[in-house]
Amino acid sequence: MKSIIQYILVSFLVTNISTCFSQVNYLETSAEMLYSKATNSVLHINYNEQENMLGHNSKPWETNTYKIKGELWINKMQFIKRDSLTTDRDRQYTSKTDIINFDVVHLDYGDQDIKSVSFNFLTEKLIHTARYSPLTILEYLMKNDLDIHIKLANKIIIYSTTINESLTEVFINTNTNLVEKITYIDYHELYGDVTTTFHYSEYHIDDQISFPQKIRIEKINGNVVDEIEITASNITSTIPQLLTKPKDYKITEDEEQNKYELKTTKYNDFIYFIDLIHTDDKVMVVEFEDCVLVAEAPINSKNGELIIAEVENIIPNKPIKYFVFGHHHPHYLGGLRAFVNKEATILCTAMSKDYVEFIANNSHSLQPDNLEIEPKPLKTQIIADSLVLGTKRKMEIHFIGEKSKHTIDYLIYYFPEEQLLFQDDLCWIPKNGEITKAGARQLGLYNSIKALNLKVDTIIQSWPIESHKVKTIIPFSDLEKSVLQN
Ligand SMILES: [Zn+2]
Numbered sequence: 001m002k003s004i005i006q007y008i009l010v011s012f013l014v015t016n017i018s019t020c021f022s023q024v025n026y027l028e029t030s031a032e033m034l035y036s037k038a039t040n041s042v043l044h045i046n047y048n049e050q051e052n053m054l055g056h057n058s059k060p061w062e063t064n065t066y067k068i069k070g071e072l073w074i075n076k077m078q079f080i081k082r083d084s085l086t087t088d089r090d091r092q093y094t095s096k097t098d099i100i101n102f103d104v105v106h107l108d109y110g111d112q113d114i115k116s117v118s119f120n121f122l123t124e125k126l127i128h129t130a131r132y133s134p135l136t137i138l139e140y141l142m143k144n145d146l147d148i149h150i151k152l153a154n155k156i157i158i159y160s161t162t163i164n165e166s167l168t169e170v171f172i173n174t175n176t177n178l179v180e181k182i183t184y185i186d187y188h189e190l191y192g193d194v195t196t197t198f199h200y201s202e203y204h205i206d207d208q209i210s211f212p213q214k215i216r217i218e219k220i221n222g223n224v225v226d227e228i229e230i231t232a233s234n235i236t237s238t239i240p241q242l243l244t245k246p247k248d249y250k251i252t253e254d255e256e257q258n259k260y261e262l263k264t265t266k267y268n269d270f271i272y273f274i275d276l277i278h279t280d281d282k283v284m285v286v287e288f289e290d291c292v293l294v295a296e297a298p299i300n301s302k303n304g305e306l307i308i309a310e311v312e313n314i315i316p317n318k319p320i321k322y323f324v325f326g327h328h329h330p331h332y333l334g335g336l337r338a339f340v341n342k343e344a345t346i347l348c349t350a351m352s353k354d355y356v357e358f359i360a361n362n363s364h365s366l367q368p369d370n371l372e373i374e375p376k377p378l379k380t381q382i383i384a385d386s387l388v389l390g391t392k393r394k395m396e397i398h399f400i401g402e403k404s405k406h407t408i409d410y411l412i413y414y415f416p417e418e419q420l421l422f423q424d425d426l427c428w429i430p431k432n433g434e435i436t437k438a439g440a441r442q443l444g445l446y447n448s449i450k451a452l453n454l455k456v457d458t459i460i461q462s463w464p465i466e467s468h469k470v471k472t473i474i475p476f477s478d479l480e481k482s483v484l485q486n
Contacts, residue, residue: 024174026157026159026172026174026177027138027141027142027159027170027172028142029177030134030138030172030177030178030179031076031135031138031139031142032177033177033178033205033210034133034134034135034138034179034209034210034211035075035076035135035208035209036207036208036209038208039208039209040237041075041208041209041235041236041237042073042074042075042078042235042236042237042238042239043073043074043075043209043211043233043235044071044072044073044233044234044235044236045071045072045074045132045211045230045232045233046069046070046071046230046231046232046233047069047070047071047072047132047228047229047230047231048067048068048069048228048229048231049067049068049069049070049083049131049226049227049228049229050065050066050067050068050226050227050228051065051066051068051085051226052064052065052066052224052225052226053066053224054220054224056329057407058402058406058407058408059328059351059407059408059409060328060351060352060354060355060409061223061224061355063224064087064088065088066085066086066087066088067085067086068083068084068085068086069083069084070082070083070084071083072132072133073236073239073240074132074133074135074136075239076135076139077100077101077102077139078098078099078100078239079097079098079099079129079133079135079136080097080098080099080239080240080241080242081096081097081132082094082095082096082097082242083095085109093109093110094109095107095108095109096242096243097125097242097243098241098242098243099125099126099129099136100241102126102136102140102143102144104122104125104126105243105244105245106121106122106125106243107242107243113246114243114245114246114249116248116249116250116251116252117251117252118251118252118253118254119164119251119252119254120164120254122251123163123164123166126140126163127163127166127168127184130182130198131198131215131217131226131228132215132228133211133212134170134179134182134198134200134212135211137168137170137182138170138179140163141159141161141170146161146162146163147161147162148160148161149161152174155173155174155175156171156172156173156174156180157171157172157174158170158171158172159172163184165187165366166184166185166186167184167185168182168183168184169182169183169184170182171183176203178200178203178210178212179200179212180199180200181197181198181199181200182197182198183195183196183197183198184196185366186366187366187367188220189299189300189334190299190300190330190334190359191220191221191358191359191362192362192363192364192365192366192367192369192372193362193363193364193365193366194219194220194221194362195218195220195221195222196217196218196219196220197217197218197222198215198216198217199215199216199217199218200212200214200215201213201214201215201216202214204230204233208235209235211230211233212230213229213230214227214228214229214230215227215228216228221362223358257278257302259278260276260278260302260306261276261277261278262274262275262276262277262306262307262310263275263277264310264314266314267420268418270286270287270288270393271284271285271286271287271415271418271420272284272285272286272287272314272315273285273460274307274310274311275465276298276303276306276307277465277466279298279299279303279331280463280464280465280466280467281296281298281331281462281463281464281465282296282460282461282462282463282465282472283295283296283297283298283307283462284296284413284422284460284462285311285314285315286389286390286395287315287318288318288321288389288390288391288393288395289390289391289392290318291318291319291320291321291322292311292315292318292319292320292321292322293320293321293322293323293324293389293395294307294308294311294320294322294323294324294339294344295323295324295325295326295413295422295462296324296325296326296331296332296424296462297323297325297332297333297334297335297336297338297339298330298331298332298334298335298463299330299331299334299335300334300335300369301334301335301337301338301364301369301370301371302335302369303334303335303338304334304335304336304337304338304339305335305338305369305370307335307338308320308338308339308342319342319344320339320342320344321344321345322344322345322346322347322389323336323339323344323345323346323347324346324347324348324397324411324413325348325352325411326410326411326412326413326423326424326425326462327352327404327406327407327409327410327411327424328351328352328355328407328409329407329424329425331424331425331462331463332424332462332463333352333356333359336356336359336360337359337360337364337369337370337371338369338370338371340360340371340376340378340379341369341370341371341374341376342376343376343379344379345379345380345381346360346378346379346380346381347380347381347383347387347397347411348380348381348382348383348409349382349383349384349399349401349409349411350382350384351401351408351409352409353380353382356378356380357378357380360378361378383397383399383411384399385398385399386398386399393415393417394415394416394417395413395414395415396413396414396415396416397411397412397413397414398411398412398413398414398448398452398454399411400412400444400445400448400452403444403447403448403451404426404441404444404445404448405440405441405443405444406425406426406441406444410424410426412445412448414452414454414456416454416455418457418458419455419456419457419458420456420457420458420459420460421449421454421456421458421459421460421476422459422460422461422462423445423459423460423461423462424461424462424463425441425461425462425463425464426441426442426444426445426461427441427442427445427459427461427470427471427474427479428441428442428468428470429470429471429474429478429479429482430469430470430471431469431470431471432469435478435481435482435485436482436485437482437485438479438482438483438485442479442482442483443483445459445479446479446480446483449476456476457475457476458473458474458475458476459473459474459475459476459479460472460473460474461473461474
């Protein structure tokens with residue numbers, strides 16, 4: 001009997017708590033502000049968009065900018081968009097998106113036909129409607145059977161739910177009933193948990209149809225920012241359909257990386273190379289008298305952890321004291337968190353230190369790696385011009401930076417006794433056929449070797465090992481030959 005009374009009391013309390021929030025359904029009132037139930041019209045807008053994408057650029061967080069002009073037709077259940085994108089090299093591409101009743105059909109930039117795509121890709125396109133308007137996400141939250149949590153903080157009511165494993169939150173101002181921002185958290189294999197925030201401002205307010213005229217999108221926890229501006233708008237009665245699904249259209253499974261292949265070669269009595277066949281990278285392991293150094297670890301923590309297991313196998317009784325990467329691109333530093341977890345010191349330049357700190361310290365809760373499970377403090381050591389390691393056998397690390405003609409933080413590794421130089425991706429000598437004229441990076445490497453007065457016999461390159469039909473083990477005479485052709 002007691003338990004029944006307790007149950008009634010508890011359910012009474014729970015009902016009361018939820019009703020005090022749900023007396024006003026702000027999702028509904030906000031959607032009503034954007035799009036009145038009384039209207040059958042369609043909002044048509046033109047916009048200018050600046051999209052910034054991370055690329056393999058000279059500095060960490062440096063982006064390539066794409067200018068996009070587009071138009072969008074939107075009502076409660078339809079989101080129809082077409083745009084054209086101009087690259088910084090002035091090339092133009094178009095894309096089209098039709099979303100009807102949350103069913104997404106998309107024709108990507110440069111594609112002639114609609115391709116079968118994965119469920120994750122389609123969900124991302126659905127969430128990305130928030131780049132232009134909060135309406136589709138509001139409707140999605142109201143019309144789907146989702147587990148929604150509600151919080152109230154300082155006149156902002158927050159509706160939280162999970163869309164395809166991404167925590168999505170809608171922030172509505174309880175004074176204006178307008179959506180101030182939408183956030184979602186996603187997993188990124190290099191950065192871990194990344195938040196994207198869509199900020200809405202300068203609402204055009206009308207009786208029946210209102211919309212934000214400025215949208216600012218903060219990606220990767222605010223490290224990359226995009227802007228969208230509505231340049232023209234009108235209300236119309238018709239909505240076009242831009243795309244039709246082809247007959248053989250399928251939603252595909254996401255491909256999961258589950259093939260890992262490592263091949264270790266002993267170069268001499270203290271240098272090893274581990275080829276990561278699945279990423280096309282060569283990793284260097286140097287065994288000093290009392291410790292080990294690892295240079296390069298591609299893409300993600302998983303690869304870092306695989307490299308560490310292999311190093312512990314080939315050199316079982318010495319600690320990994322140092323991890324170093326030749327430059328900040330993902331193929332070289334992507335696995336650094338695994339080495340932080342092993343309490344290795346991360347050798348880096350002043351230009352890449354902040355970036356290393358972000359990768360090492362950002363949470364990885366969505367797909368935990370060893371460092372997330374067992375956190376360790378980050379230890380870094382800055383290389384200014386050069387660093388010499390080892391007593392009997394010596395390894396030199398030289399800063400060449402911008403002289404690489406590739407990135408501002410470039411390091412190369414030199415073994416004076418062996419006359420061996422290891423570097424990441426500067427040398428492009430074809431495996432077969434004639435040696436062609438050196439490009440900027442290759443010339444940059446040659447000039448750096450000369451400026452440092454290094455006597456080099458052999459160059460070994462980290463990436464690529466199989467693709468691109470270029471040599472990984474390069475006689476210095478090949479490099480010289482390519483330069484003399486200039
Ligand atoms: Zn690179």
